Amino acid sequence: MKRLSLMALVLILSLTAVFAGGQKEPSAADGELSGEITFWHSFTQGKRMEAIQDAANEFMAMHPGVKINIETMAWGDFNTKWNAGLTTGDLPDMSTAQNTGEVAEMLNVEVLRPADGVIDAIGRERFAENALADMTQDGNVYGIPYYSHAQVMWYREDLLANAGLDVPQTWDEFRDAAIALTKDGIYGAAVSFSPNDLLGTRYLNYYVRSAGESLLNDDLTANLTSDAAIEGIKFWVDIYKNCSPAETINYTVNDHATLYYQGITAFDFNSGFMIDGVRANRPDILDTVSCAPLPKINESDPYYSAEATQIPIVIWENSKHPEICEAFIEYLFQEDNYVDFLSAVPVGMLPAISGISDLEAYKSNPTVQQFAEEEKIIAEAVAAGRAIGFEHGPSAQAGLLANQGVIEEMFQDIIMNNTPVEEAAAAAEAELNEIFETMVM
Numbered sequence: 001m002k003r004l005s006l007m008a009l010v011l012i013l014s015l016t017a018v019f020a021g022g023q024k025e026p027s028a029a030d031g032e033l034s035g036e037i038t039f040w041h042s043f044t045q046g047k048r049m050e051a052i053q054d055a056a057n058e059f060m061a062m063h064p065g066v067k068i069n070i071e072t073m074a075w076g077d078f079n080t081k082w083n084a085g086l087t088t089g090d091l092p093d094m095s096t097a098q099n100t101g102e103v104a105e106m107l108n109v110e111v112l113r114p115a116d117g118v119i120d121a122i123g124r125e126r127f128a129e130n131a132l133a134d135m136t137q138d139g140n141v142y143g144i145p146y147y148s149h150a151q152v153m154w155y156r157e158d159l160l161a162n163a164g165l166d167v168p169q170t171w172d173e174f175r176d177a178a179i180a181l182t183k184d185g186i187y188g189a190a191v192s193f194s195p196n197d198l199l200g201t202r203y204l205n206y207y208v209r210s211a212g213e214s215l216l217n218d219d220l221t222a223n224l225t226s227d228a229a230i231e232g233i234k235f236w237v238d239i240y241k242n243c244s245p246a247e248t249i250n251y252t253v254n255d256h257a258t259l260y261y262q263g264i265t266a267f268d269f270n271s272g273f274m275i276d277g278v279r280a281n282r283p284d285i286l287d288t289v290s291c292a293p294l295p296k297i298n299e300s301d302p303y304y305s306a307e308a309t310q311i312p313i314v315i316w317e318n319s320k321h322p323e324i325c326e327a328f329i330e331y332l333f334q335e336d337n338y339v340d341f342l343s344a345v346p347v348g349m350l351p352a353i354s355g356i357s358d359l360e361a362y363k364s365n366p367t368v369q370q371f372a373e374e375e376k377i378i379a380e381a382v383a384a385g386r387a388i389g390f391e392h393g394p395s396a397q398a399g400l401l402a403n404q405g406v407i408e409e410m411f412q413d414i415i416m417n418n419t420p421v422e423e424a425a426a427a428a429e430a431e432l433n434e435i436f437e438t439m440v441m
Contacts, residue, residue: 034065035321037093037328040082042075047344055337059328066324076196076252079105079403086111093319094329096146097312100134100387101399103143106314108396108441113315114140118326122333126353131310134387134394143312144329145352147342149271150308150381151202152374153295158288159186159266171207171235171295174267178243181266188243189267190259191236192251193412195405198388199256200236202307204407205388206269207232209306210297214391215401222401222432224410224425233421237414249412269294271309272347272378275371291374293381308385310352335359347375350382396440406432 039056043049049072056068073081075098085091086109097103106112119127119141127145135143153174155167159181168174178188193200204224205215211228223229240249245264248256260268261277263285268274278286294306313332315325331337333353339361342349346367351357362368368375389398401407410428413419 032065033063033321033324033327035324036067036069037319037321037324038069038071039328040071040073040078040092040095042073042078042096042098044072044074045345048341051337051341051344052332055332055341056328058337059331063324063327068324068328074254082106082111089318091316091318093321094313094315094325097143097314099309099399099402100131100143100312100394101389101402103135103312103314103399104394104396105399105403107137107142107394108399108439111317112142113317113319113322114142115144115313115315115326115329116141118315118329119144121326121330122353126355128352128383130386131352134310134390135312136394143310143314145310146313146332147311147349148309148352148382149273149311149348149350150305150378150385151206151269151271152291152293152378152381154260154268154270154274154289154291156263156266156285156288157290158285167292168295169299171210171297174295175235175239175242178239178267182243185264187245187259187265189239190248190251190256190265191240191244192248192253192256193240193408193415194250194252195408195412197252197405197408198402199251199253200408200411201388201402202269203236204229204232206294206306207235209304209391210294210301212304214389216389216392216395216397218392220392220395220397221436222397222429224407224429224432225422230421230425233411233414233425237411237421240411240415249415272350272371272374273345275347275367275374276345279367291377293377303384305381305383305385307388308382309387311349335361347371347378350375350379397436400435400439401432404432404435406435 041052043052053070056070060066060068078098079102082091131145132141135141160167163180165177165180168177182188208215208228213223213226213228215223217223257268257270257277259265260274261281263282274289278289293303313329315322319325338356339359342351342362343365346365356362387398389395389401406428410424413424414421
């Protein structure tokens with residue numbers, strides 16, 4: 001009996017170790033996941049939000065011990081919320097980031113976990129080398145590119161044809177066409193400078209990059225006072241004054257893009273998201289929208305891409321269950337789930353991994369088929385471009401450059417207060433450099 005009791009005790013202890021996992025956190029490999037995580041994302045549009053929630057529901061059904069709490073917020077609010085969370089402790093287990101620049105900001109304050117394990121599980125060779133390089137620090141990758149897009153010039157074929165105008169190849173041609181099309185309730189192009197968004201920085205970056213420069217100098221100080229930067233500032237002020245609705249000075253990205261969606265503006269600069277926006281607002285003009293590469297200063301200048309964006313998913317250092325985060329991210333990248341997500345905004349969200357665009361489920365999408373040429377133009381810009389300020393490699397300065405609203409306030413100062421361009425540019429440059437010195441560790 002004593003022998004039997006001892007054996008029973010050993011068996012009980014063994015079973016306890018199995019079920020308790022020997023105090024080892026369950027791993028994605030053994031499937032024994034248990035715990036609760038919070039996922040912040042900014043996919044506020046219905047289809048994208050539903051695709052993420054559906055995937056989470058399916059994942060939780062597969063892993064009954066897992067709970068995924070999803071919080072959705074606007075892109076413009078996300079940076080503010082996580083920065084506040086550094087003080088309050090209100091931070092997620094995993095989240096999206098606006099771009100690779102924001103990942104650089106997060107790395108500056110050391111709040112992220114390396115993501116190499118999940119990248120290798122998905123297939124490191126499937127990601128673009130530059131995309132991973134932009135989120136690498138000390139040999140570790142901290143962001144998983146979820147989808148890609150790039151900035152191109154969108155235009156209305158019918159408006160150009162009716163006016164006898166060709167698609168602009170240069171900035172001067174763009175300005176002339178935009179001014180010519182500003183009539184009969186149509187504006188050539190909307191220009192927006194809300195400090196709560198990055199549109200002013202984006203516009204100026206287009207022009208400066210077309211001149212072969214960057215908004216950051218080699219030493220990662222701000223460049224707003226070079227000849228090219230001053231010319232770019234004057235160019236966009238001119239566009240605002242001559243062919244933009246006055247009220248757009250305070251518009252953010254969504255408000256701004258809606259003007260093109262509704263057929264109010266002839267040109268806009270954006271990604272393939274424009275297609276879905278036009279379909280939802282003005283399906284009657286969908287067949288007339290198309291895109292072209294960003295204008296050059298001179299037609300003979302080489303091709304350039306001013307801004308390519310990787311929308312990453314990151315895992316936060318504070319997470320108590322990084323194994324759940326990793327397993328869920330792998331699940332999001334499974335072919336069926338991934339194609340379902342991308343099809344929420346076809347051509348707007350391009351695959352961040354190879355092999356997806358060859359799948360019949362992806363290629364058969366009617367929007368992908370209709371806008372195949374536009375997708376090629378955007379894909380070329382993705383392949384050739386970097387995030388704003390990343391011409392010198394990943395840096396916190398690049399993230400701060402696009403997220404602080406300094407350039408937008410500079411444009412507003414010039415327009416609303418008639419401050420001379422050179423004076424306003426010098427003040428904004430100094431302000432950015434002070435921010436860099438204060439916030440970059």
